[in-house]
Structures are given as C-alpha cells and as structure tokens.
Amino acid sequence: MRYLHIENARLIDPSQNLDQVTDVYVAEGRIHAIGHKPATGGIEHSIDASGLLLVPGLIDLGAHLAEPGFTHKGSIASETRAACASGFTHVCALPDTKPVADSPAVIQLIQEKAAKAGFAKVLPLGALTQGLAGEQLASMFSLSEAGCVALSNARAPFKDSYVLRRVMEYAATYDIPVFLNPDDAALSDGGCMHEGPTATRLGLTGIPQTAETIALAQMLLLVEQTGVRAHISQISCARSVRMLAQAREQGIRVSADTPLANLIYTDEAVTGYNSQFNVQPPLRSESDRQALLAAVNAGELAISSNHRPHEVAAKKAPFADAEPGMSIFDGFLPLALRLVECGELELSALIRATSTLPAEVLGQNQSLSEGNWFNAALIDPAAEQSFRRSTLLSKGRNSPVAGKTLKGAVNAVFIDGRKVFG
Incomplete structure (x- = not known):
C-alpha cells in the first residue's frame, strides 16, 4: 500500500x-x-x-450555486471551485434554481454537473413546496430518495401556518430533515436593510427584527408539535439566539446557523448606499453581531456562507432595487480568520462552526480519525x-x-x- x-x-x-x-x-x-x-x-x-x-473539510449549509437557470451569475463548476478555495469539501445547494429543485430530474442534473466539475461535493436541498410557491407540498419522499440531504423553501414564504405544519408533519413521518428560514413576509415586505437608526438616516425601508423572531417562534412551536428534524437557517439577531437556547432547554430538537457576513458587518456598512451590503437576512446592529459571535464561540451556532453570486448589473441599481446577496466563497476563509486574528472568534470555534456542527446537522462523519x-x-x-476582481474564482462580481x-x-x-x- x-x-x-x-x-x-x-x-x-x-x-x-x-x-x-x-x-x-x-x-x-x-x-x-x-x-x-x-x-x-x-x-x-x-x-x-x-x-x-490540517482541519476537517468545511461544510456549507446553504449556498446559491446559480445553476440551473442563472448561468450568467455563476455555474456549479465555478462556484464549487471558489468554495474549494476556502476549504469547503461539501456545499448544500439551495433549491431556488430555475427550474426549482422540486423534482428528482432537477436533482439528478445538479448531481451530474457537480460530479463533472470535480470540486466540492454538492449536497442538494430539495424544495419543500412545488415551485417554492408555499402552497402545495413537493414530492418530498421522492426528493429524499433522489439524494437530497434535506428540504428547504429557501427564503420563499409559506402561504400560511397550516401549510408549514403539513410540511413538517410529512417530513417527520419519513424522518426527512427540513431547513427553515425564519422570515415573516408581511413584516419584511419592501424592506432592504435592518430597521434602525441607520435606515432612518438613509431614508431606506427597514426590516424589523420581529420579521425574524415572530416567524422563528411559530416554527419552534410547530417543531415541538410535530417532532420534525429541523435546522433554522440564517438567523441574524440576538433575540433569535436566546429563543433557540430556550427551545433547546425545553428539549426541542433544533440546530441553527448564521451567515458569515452577519458576523463581520453591521447595518453601518450600508452607509453610502453601498449595494454590496444589500443582503438577506439583513446586516443587523453591533449588539446583534456580538450575540451571534458569542453563540458561535459557545458551540451553539454553525456558520454558513449564504453565497449568492451576481453579475455587475444586478448591483448597479439604487440600493433598494439592487438584487440582494453577496458572493463570499472567494474570501470566506480569510474573512473568517480575520475574526480569529482580532480575538472575536476562537480558532477551534470557527472550525467547529464550519465543519463539525454542519456535519452533525447532516448526519455525516467529517472527523479526522483513523x-x-x-x-x-x-x-x-x-x-x-x-x-483582484479579474481573478476571482466565482463568477459573482459582488465580492466584499x-x-x-x-x-x-x-x-x-x-x-x-x-x-x-x-
């Protein structure tokens, strides 16, 4: 040998x-x-x-790989190569593609393209509802059988709490994990940044923290009722951290992650109407950022990329009209290590939040053992x-x-x- x-x-x-x-x-x-x-x-x-x-390969719990349907923004090959450049070996691909990843045929296409690319492994997240419309349940069991590691509705809203409950009940019946993004669409509708003094000063419509926490409260109650295996994706505020901690104390089985951008930047970054920082969930206050960092250091939160590549034109519109999202794979590792260097994040906590915890969420063994x-x-x-913008591996030009x-x-x-x- x-x-x-x-x-x-x-x-x-x-x-x-x-x-x-x-x-x-x-x-x-x-x-x-x-x-x-x-x-x-x-x-x-x-x-x-x-x-x-030498660390276990990083696992991303949520990235937009653009393909199929948005190849002018990126491709599975370009985005998984960029992910590898920051140490990722596995990437969970969100289902908001075109067509939506709500059928085994689309899942097979994604898997074939990822295998051909040969970079990070792509773990498809199938759609919870048909077309992500939030009304009719997708063929959840078929998607699971096709290779989806979990199901998600991305940031698309559910029609009502009844649909959300039915989704959870069905998933619980077959022990299919669900990834849920807490966002009350009625409260966040029309908003483009965190609701607070900065938004007021800039004259921009804000998204209140309650848009996240009200939706999260509903989800946690239904998780408790249905017993589904649930992961809460992309939390952004301190109140959500406390709610999740209380839920775990009560025996509710739930994990969660936060995007790296929310650990680095705050709503102050929007000053000057820099559309680079128009992201969903929005960048919150400094106190929210510190609460998220504390939760990561305590081993309570994983870190996701929330990578969303865009072409130049997508970010050229006025701030409120620019497409939300940040292409972050190229700089994910050095940006995260900067948090370690400045003493805000422990190195072991960073590795745990980007490899160990995501592996546990997905039921995988990523440890470096014989x-x-x-x-x-x-x-x-x-x-x-x-x-340099010309040498970025991701096709996304919206890189911080x-x-x-x-x-x-x-x-x-x-x-x-x-x-x-x-």
Whole structure:
C-alpha cells in the first residue's frame, strides 16, 4: 500500500478535542494512521505541512450555486471551485434554481454537473413546496430518495401556518430533515436593510427584527408539535439566539446557523448606499453581531456562507432595487480568520462552526480519525492573498474582498483522499 504522508501539520479537530502537531498517512481515500507510520507499505508522496493547519473539510449549509437557470451569475463548476478555495469539501445547494429543485430530474442534473466539475461535493436541498410557491407540498419522499440531504423553501414564504405544519408533519413521518428560514413576509415586505437608526438616516425601508423572531417562534412551536428534524437557517439577531437556547432547554430538537457576513458587518456598512451590503437576512446592529459571535464561540451556532453570486448589473441599481446577496466563497476563509486574528472568534470555534456542527446537522462523519474518509483542508494562516476582481474564482462580481489583500489561504483540499484543489 502506498501512502500520502502529511508531515508536521497542526491537526485541529473539535469533534475529537484534538489540537496537535502530527503526521497523517492516507491511502485509498482513507486515513490509515495518525502520529505513527503504518507497519506496512511505503510513501508515495509527502507534503511538508510545517506551519500549516490540517482541519476537517468545511461544510456549507446553504449556498446559491446559480445553476440551473442563472448561468450568467455563476455555474456549479465555478462556484464549487471558489468554495474549494476556502476549504469547503461539501456545499448544500439551495433549491431556488430555475427550474426549482422540486423534482428528482432537477436533482439528478445538479448531481451530474457537480460530479463533472470535480470540486466540492454538492449536497442538494430539495424544495419543500412545488415551485417554492408555499402552497402545495413537493414530492418530498421522492426528493429524499433522489439524494437530497434535506428540504428547504429557501427564503420563499409559506402561504400560511397550516401549510408549514403539513410540511413538517410529512417530513417527520419519513424522518426527512427540513431547513427553515425564519422570515415573516408581511413584516419584511419592501424592506432592504435592518430597521434602525441607520435606515432612518438613509431614508431606506427597514426590516424589523420581529420579521425574524415572530416567524422563528411559530416554527419552534410547530417543531415541538410535530417532532420534525429541523435546522433554522440564517438567523441574524440576538433575540433569535436566546429563543433557540430556550427551545433547546425545553428539549426541542433544533440546530441553527448564521451567515458569515452577519458576523463581520453591521447595518453601518450600508452607509453610502453601498449595494454590496444589500443582503438577506439583513446586516443587523453591533449588539446583534456580538450575540451571534458569542453563540458561535459557545458551540451553539454553525456558520454558513449564504453565497449568492451576481453579475455587475444586478448591483448597479439604487440600493433598494439592487438584487440582494453577496458572493463570499472567494474570501470566506480569510474573512473568517480575520475574526480569529482580532480575538472575536476562537480558532477551534470557527472550525467547529464550519465543519463539525454542519456535519452533525447532516448526519455525516467529517472527523479526522483513523479509518475515516480523508475530507480535509490544509490552511496557511499566514499566507497573504490579493483578490483582484479579474481573478476571482466565482463568477459573482459582488465580492466584499475584491481589491483587498487578506491573510489566510488554502494550501490544498482533499475529498475522499483525492486532491481537488491546490
């Protein structure tokens, strides 16, 4: 047996409470030994990982990959390549494509294109309702059988609470996980940023925190009633953090994530009407940002990308009319490491929130232990990257790192032992 030998890497795996400099031996896609040379076999290839971090591959719980239907914004190949550049080995693809991912045929198309691209693995999220219209249930069991890891209605609203309840009951019957975005459409309708002093000063219509918390309260009550396996996607405010903590204390089975942008930026970033920061959910206040960071550090929240690539024209309109979203795969890793460098986020918490917790949500084993598939990223935290708009890997031109130089770069990414990046 011939081994890939990774030497002197700082292996960090929060699922095992590991943080140590060691050697790793990989063969036939799996980890065969950690910290000692296998008794038999030879070395086929060695990587000197001195000064590098070896971490479980990152898993994204929600990204817009644009394809099928919006190839002028991005493609599965371009966006999964950009995801690999930040250490992602798996990406959950949201169902708001065109056509909507509400049939096994669309799911098969997505899987085939992802396999052909050969970068990060794409984990499809099927639609909860037909056409994401929020009225008729999609063929949920068929979508699950077709390979969907969970079902979601993205940010499209449900017609009413009865439909939401029926969705949860059906999913619970077949033990299908559901991803739910808390947003009361009546309260957020017409809003384009956080409702607060900044919105008032700029004369922009705000989205109140209650648009999220009222919807979240309804969802938590129905999760408790139906017993469905639920994940709350993209929370943005402190009150939501407290509500989720109380729900868990009451025995409600629920996990949650927050977008990276909401950990970095606040509504103050909108000053100057910079449409780059027109995102959904909106960027909230500094106190909300600090509450989200505290929850991530405590291991209560995963971090998602909420990646949504756009062409230049989509962001050229006035702020309120610009298409919401941020293309963040290219700079995800250095932006996240900047939170570590400034002391707001612990390194182990970052890795836990981007690999261990998402793996638990999806029922996957992503740990770097002997016998497991080698899904991992080698990261150089000291390397500098210059992000020129012309060299971004994502097709999205709405990147917050364009024109900037940031510390932190991926040296290599491995999926099932195969080097797919670097």
